[in-house]
Structure formats: C-alpha cells, structure tokens
Amino acid sequence: MTDLNPTNQQILRYARLFLQCGGYNGFSYKNISQQLGIKNASIHHYYPKKEDLVAALLEERRNYLAMSIAQMVESKKSAREQLQYYFDYALQEFDEGKCICPPGSVIIDFQELPEKVKNQDILLLDDILEWLANVLQNGLEQGEFKFLDTVESHSEMIVETLMGARLLSSIKGRKTLVRSIFSIKLGLGWRD
Amino acid sequence: MTDLNPTNQQILRYARLFLQCGGYNGFSYKNISQQLGIKNASIHHYYPKKEDLVAALLEERRNYLAMSIAQMVESKKSAREQLQYYFDYALQEFDEGKCICPPGSVIIDFQELPEKVKNQDILLLDDILEWLANVLQNGLEQGEFKFLDTVESHSEMIVETLMGARLLSSIKGRKTLVRSIFSIKLGLGWRD
DNA sequence: TTAAATACCTACCTACATATAGGTAGACAA
C-alpha cells in the first residue's frame, strides 16, 4: 500500500472520497485528475479501467480493515472499545464529507457493475460482518452487551443501520448520526 | 395522479423502478423510452428536464403515502398493523427488484442534485418520519411497543435500518431483509 | 368543420465519460 508512489496514493485517496460521496456512476476520472492537476490519461496509466481503480480501492480498504483488526487484537481491546472504534470511524468519515461507507457506496449501482468490483465489494462486506459478529460474540460472553436476536442478525442490523444513518445524516445533519449510534448502543444494552 | 394519460403513467412507473434500482445518475431517459417503445423526446414532452421527472415521481409518492395513511386511519389500524404495512411494502418492493426506497434512492447523488429534487425528497422523508413517529407514539401508549430511546430517535433508526437493509439485501438476498425486519421488531419489544 | 391542443416523432446539438494510441522527457542500468 505504502509502496505506491505519491500520485497513485493521491488517486486512490480522491477516488475513495468521490466514490463515497457520489457512488460508482457519480464520479469520473475528471473529478480526480482536476483535483490532482494531472490528466485523465495519467489515471489510466495506473488504472486502465474504472473497474480496476474501484476494485483496487476496495481491496485497499480490506487490507486496512485487516490491519486495524490486528492492531485491536494485539492491544487487547474490549468489545465495547472495538465497536466504539467503528462508530468513531463512521463519524470521522462523516466529518470528511463522505456520505456513505466504501462497501455501501457501490451497492446502488451493483447490478450493472463489473464482476471484479462486485467480488471485491462482497469480500469487504463479509470481512466487516465477520469482524462485527466476533466483537458482538465476545461482548456477549464478557457481559458487555445484551441483545435478543442472533449475533449474525444483530451485526447485520448494525451495519445496515449505520449505512442508512450515514445516508440520512448527509441530509439531516451530524446529530442524526450521533443519535443513531446512541440508539444502536441502547439496542446492545450498552449505557455509558 | 390517475388523471394522467397511460403513457405518462408508464413513464413515471418505470422511472421509479429504474431510480430505485440505480439512483439518480444510474438511470436515463433511454432506459425508460426503450422499455416503453417510445422515443426520448416523448419523455421530454411530459418532463422537459430530468429533475422534473424525478421531482414529480417523488411528489407522487408523497401523495400515495398521504392516501395510505388516510386509509389506515380510517380503518382504525393498530400501531403494529400500520408498521407491518410498512414492512410488507418494503418486502414487496424488494421482490419487484427495487433495491432501495424512493427517498433513499437519490441521497447518494444528493449534493449535485437540483434544488427541486432535493426539496421534494426532504418533504417525502419528513412525511415518512412524521408518520412513523406517530405510529411509535401510539404504539407506546397502547402498550404495543416498548423501547428506551425517544420516539423521534427510534423512528429515525427504523427508517435508516430499513434503508440499509434493502441495500445490503440487494447483495445478500431476501433473507437478510426478513431478518432485519425481525430485529427491528425485537427492538420494539414486539414478539408475535 | 375547423382551430387548437395533445401526443408523439425525426433530426439534431452539446457536453462529457471511458478508453486507446502514440509520443516525450527523465531516471537508471548494462
């Protein structure tokens, strides 16, 4: 990841920003090239096709997630701490103007998307769901959380709520997102 | 609404389908004209600009919602019955291939959208949230529901969860949506 | 019965998106 040259890194960075703001069909190479003061063709040099760019970007997020999880495991974070990290991440991205998470950003265009992108997206989503299910399971066992449905069901619901909350909050404002995170916590029997 | 001519009705019908499948930037006049066997220019006859089409479509949804609410009130539906109606509507739309609700379908493109569309979308969202808050309030008072956060907060969360659930379900399948609806019910203290 | 309105068409335009071909300038290596 960090072995990419600076231009390439910037391309990925802004591709992600624009993707998370407008979805797959909502951004173009021009958005990125203008931002960076380079030409469209230069982006094609690194990513011949748009699908290559977006697939790379999703894969990078998957690696980042794996790294974050490894760090949290190493520093022996509690379930609540791990989940709080996820919430903080969502809030931080909101503050950066990213109106939806990377895996969610392509779903509205999913049907017509190249297989390459679809596959990376499914992998990323499954990684998130698997991590979250683990956190909830640990939280249950340690008495940090309490809820009635299954671990799988509840982790799906949390991802969905956060996804929807980020969309709605991009219209209704930050407070809506904060409220939703609070409601999710209530649903976990988590009161500070 | 029903005083529209058949072609116009069909245009709105398919515009809605495509909008709910691919978002504002994800569908074109061509999608609709091909489907109906007419020309692009014919759609421009009814809706000079894309924003007119989408705004009209959102307004139509708002009228439909108002009508549905009026019917439910008239037939004295309980809070659970009313909420179940909402869930059934989401499931039905899922089965029709619509991967997200009308108000949600434009949010990813929201920033660059014409004011006209934005305004209609906000009106529709607020109508839904207001209705839902009413239903939750009544449900609380009648002992049909039980939850810890505020009525406003919880109704927002339900809309968000359903929005996210429909997105995720468009990848992971119908069972995911059914599970999420079940989880929402659990969160309302609603067990059949 | 005629005039106006409606519904739809052909033909076109502008803008832009993705993508390719082919070229240049500098780094680096043999």
Added chain:
DNA sequence: TTGTCTACCTATATGTAGGTAGGTATTTAA
C-alpha cells in the same frame, strides 16, 4: 551510449446522456 522503464502528456475515438427545434398526426372542443 544505448536501451528500457516510469510517469506522464496530447490527441482522438466512441458512446451516451440530457436537451432542443420543429414537424406531423390524432384528438378535442367551439
């Protein structure tokens, strides 16, 4: 010094999207 690689560039092909101008045929209403 020659060759090859990287990192860009210009120019252009191709497709598509949104939108307009103006025509025609059919319906409607005076």
